[in-house]
Every structure is written in structure tokens, then in C-alpha cells.
Amino acid sequence: MSLMVVSMACVGFFLLQGAWPHVYGQDKPFLSAWPSTVVSEGEHVSLQCRSRLGFNKFSLSKEDGMPVPELYNGVFQNSFLMGPVTPAHAGTYRCWGSHPHSPTGWSAPSNPLVIMVTGVHRKPSLLAHPGPLVKSGETVILQCWSDIRFEHFLLHREGTTEDPLRLVGELHDAGSQVNYSVGPMTPALAGTYRCFGSVTHLPYELSAPSDPLDIVIIGLYGKPSLSAQPGPTVQAGESVTLSCSSRRSYDIYHLSREERGHELRLPAVPKVNGTFQADFPLGPATHGGTYRCFGSFRDSPYEWSKSSDPLLISVTGNPSNSWPSPTEPSSKIGNPRHLHVLIGTSVVIIPFAILLFFLLHRWCSNKKNAVVMDQEPAGNRTVNREDSDEQDPQEVTYAQLDHCVFTQRKITCPSQRPKTPPTDTSVYTELPNAEPRSKVFSRP
Numbered sequence: 001m002s003l004m005v006v007s008m009a010c011v012g013f014f015l016l017q018g019a020w021p022h023v024y025g026q027d028k029p030f031l032s033a034w035p036s037t038v039v040s041e042g043e044h045v046s047l048q049c050r051s052r053l054g055f056n057k058f059s060l061s062k063e064d065g066m067p068v069p070e071l072y073n074g075v076f077q078n079s080f081l082m083g084p085v086t087p088a089h090a091g092t093y094r095c096w097g098s099h100p101h102s103p104t105g106w107s108a109p110s111n112p113l114v115i116m117v118t119g120v121h122r123k124p125s126l127l128a129h130p131g132p133l134v135k136s137g138e139t140v141i142l143q144c145w146s147d148i149r150f151e152h153f154l155l156h157r158e159g160t161t162e163d164p165l166r167l168v169g170e171l172h173d174a175g176s177q178v179n180y181s182v183g184p185m186t187p188a189l190a191g192t193y194r195c196f197g198s199v200t201h202l203p204y205e206l207s208a209p210s211d212p213l214d215i216v217i218i219g220l221y222g223k224p225s226l227s228a229q230p231g232p233t234v235q236a237g238e239s240v241t242l243s244c245s246s247r248r249s250y251d252i253y254h255l256s257r258e259e260r261g262h263e264l265r266l267p268a269v270p271k272v273n274g275t276f277q278a279d280f281p282l283g284p285a286t287h288g289g290t291y292r293c294f295g296s297f298r299d300s301p302y303e304w305s306k307s308s309d310p311l312l313i314s315v316t317g318n319p320s321n322s323w324p325s326p327t328e329p330s331s332k333i334g335n336p337r338h339l340h341v342l343i344g345t346s347v348v349i350i351p352f353a354i355l356l357f358f359l360l361h362r363w364c365s366n367k368k369n370a371v372v373m374d375q376e377p378a379g380n381r382t383v384n385r386e387d388s389d390e391q392d393p394q395e396v397t398y399a400q401l402d403h404c405v406f407t408q409r410k411i412t413c414p415s416q417r418p419k420t421p422p423t424d425t426s427v428y429t430e431l432p433n434a435e436p437r438s439k440v441f442s443r444p
Helices: 002-026 338-373
Strands: 030-034 038-042 045-050 057-062 079-082 090-101 102-106 111-123 124-131 131-136 140-146 152-157 163-169 170-172 175-182 190-200 205-207 213-218 227-228 231-235 241-245 252-259 263-267 275-283 289-297 300-304 311-316 396-402 406-412
Touching: 030 090, 030 111, 038 300, 045 090, 045 111, 111 190, 124 190, 124 213, 124 252, 140 152, 140 190, 140 213, 163 175, 227 289, 227 311, 227 338, 241 289, 241 311, 252 275, 263 275
Parallel strands: 038 111, 111 205, 131 213, 213 300, 231 311
Antiparallel strands: 030 045, 045 079, 057 090, 090 102, 090 111, 124 140, 140 175, 152 163, 152 190, 170 175, 190 205, 190 213, 227 241, 241 275, 252 263, 252 289, 289 300, 289 311, 396 406
16 A cells, blocks of 8 residues: 555656646747737837746747847736837847746747838839739739839738748849739638838838738629610710629629729619619719629628629710810810910011011112122213114113112113203113113213
């Protein structure tokens, strides 16, 4: 009997020895961050240390980067609220737990937890190829690029606590980029994505987040129908409304235009005919396009139905006849920019035309004077034509001497000399015309 008691005591001792290090030295707690390990600069994050062994005290430490003074010699109850966050808070954290029966003994360190602070650099851009609407089982490429030469990019899906997907960026002269392959697509992969960039020497200090990109899985439910009022063909400037409807009780309808990828959403409204419908007023028609619509439920916003049949909207007529266009101004409405150009051109052309007219007039006058001077008229002699026995020529060329200019012209002379001599004092000289030499006569 005594031997049995001793044996049981030994077994209990060894079991206790095995359990003691498990409780106080070997069991490690689990460290997590809420709402996420990716924190914008200036916001707060809660670090939570949990264990199934009943630890009531926790201690935190930061392993790399700049130190965080508020963690020194601090003991916390389950969680620690950190913030407003600065780039100094970026780094790797661990926690330890302490059992109430052994306040001086600490557990093994927890898993490492990396806190990344965003907003240190300019945001990159995030695109989806071939598009953000992905069928079940297909793969989509998310491309993150920036004009900054980031050595690393991180892709994060909002609403998850999992670590962002980190990839090495491809550097080039225009900046850097990286491609993430997401798929085969399932409802678990659908959601809102953002990407970040970082440099090598500061791996946990990230850029500002890219604009959000919604990746939606489509084709999970029956397709709705899409119609147009007053019809698929409208006049330019005429109002058109697209109606998406289904007998399935969708909460939301989504309307997309293929050429632009722009999406509108409206709540579904039950109708008296048992359908659920949403009316999308597009306003005055300007340009045509191909439209589709989808249905979804409120509790799963990233899971859409199959696409409706495509609906082509055609616009006829000249839009400028109904409303002014920024690229095609109406003929009835003046374009201020064109008016300014017309006025400016007129201001240049009119003075130029006046100057040209003046120069032509001056040139013609000089040429006329030069022709007359070349005739060498008789200077101060007073001459006149007397009777001659020879036959008078029917046409005489004369030069009239004036004080300022010479003018040359032809007159037809009468066949007989007038009986009364002329009383004017004009001086004439006969110039060579039909005869080989000129005849000069002096008035007495």
C-alpha cells in the first residue's frame, strides 16, 4: 500500500513538473491588432494579447525601428491602445503573459506582429485588368504603379486582419509597378482593395493608400432585365430612363456602361406586378452607349447576379441643335473663345491693310513722276504750235508743266488752227510721236 502511494506521488510530481513550464514558460499568447495592422498616420490601433491559460497581465515590446516610450515597463490588461500613430510606431511587436499565481514568471513571447504606418509617401494607383467585374473561377490582375521608385508594394483587402501581400516592385525610368494575380475568384476574395508602396530602408513606413478598388464576383444569381423609356433610340437632348427589374428580391441594382466602366447603384423597389425594379434617369441624351445591369443583396455587396442582356442606346440628330456642347458649339449661341479670336485677328488685319494701301499709293505716285521726268521737257521756254505747210498730225502728245508734277496725256487736235490765239500761259512742247523729230514753235 505504501509503495502504491509513493508511486502515485512520483507520477504526480513529474506531471506537475511537465505542466509548470507549459503554463509559465512554454505557452505563448497570441498578439493581434484591431482594426488592422495597417494604420494611417494620426489614427489609433489596439494591440490585443490573448491566451487560453488565464493570463491576467501582459507586457509589450517593440523589436525594431524607433522605440516607443509608452511601452517601457508597462503592464496591461489584455489590450493596449496605441496612438495617435506616427512613423515611429511602425515596426515589429511581441507580447508576454503572466499567470496570477506567479506574478514574476512570464510566458514565452507571442507571435511577431508588424504594424505598418501609411501616409509617409504619395499614393500609388491601383487598376484591374481586364476589369473589376470578375466571373466565378476567373483570375484578375491588380496592377499597382507609381511615379516614385518604390522597392516594395503591398496589397491589402479592407475588413481583414491578415497581413498585406508584399511583392518586390519592378523599377523603371518612369517609376515602379507590380502585378498581383488574384484568383481563381471566389466570394472570399471579392472586396475593396488598396495598395501601398515602401522603400527598402523603411519597410514599415508606407505611402498613402491608393484609391479604393472594388473587386466584384458576378454570375452568382439569375440575370435581371434592362429596358429604356421612351425607347432605345432617342433624339439628341431627349430624356431617357433605364429600368432594371427582376422577380428575384434583389436589394440593390447596379448599372454599368461598357465604354466607361462607370457604375451607378440604386435600391430596388417592389412593384405591383411582383417584380423588384430600379429606375436610372440618365437625363438629356448626348451620346449613345451599351448598358448592362446587375442585382445584389445588402448583406453581400460584392456578390452580384449575372449580367442583363446588353442594351444599346442610340442618339440621333445633331446634339448642338438642342444643347451647347463644350467641343461642338451651337451656331445659335456664340462661343466667347471664338469671338475673342475673331476680334484679335481683326485688330491685326485692319492696320495692316491700311499700311499696305498707303505703301501702294506712294509707290504708284513715285512711278508716275519718274515716267514724266524721263521725257526731258523744255525748261523755261515758251512754245506753241504755229501753222505749217505740212499736214497736221491728227494726234499730238504734249507735256503740261506744272509747278509740282508733270502729267502726260494725248489729245486730238482740230484740223485747222483757231483764228484767235489762246490766252492761257501754258507751255507746250511737242514730243516725238508719229514724226521722226519734234517741231518747236515760239510764241511772239
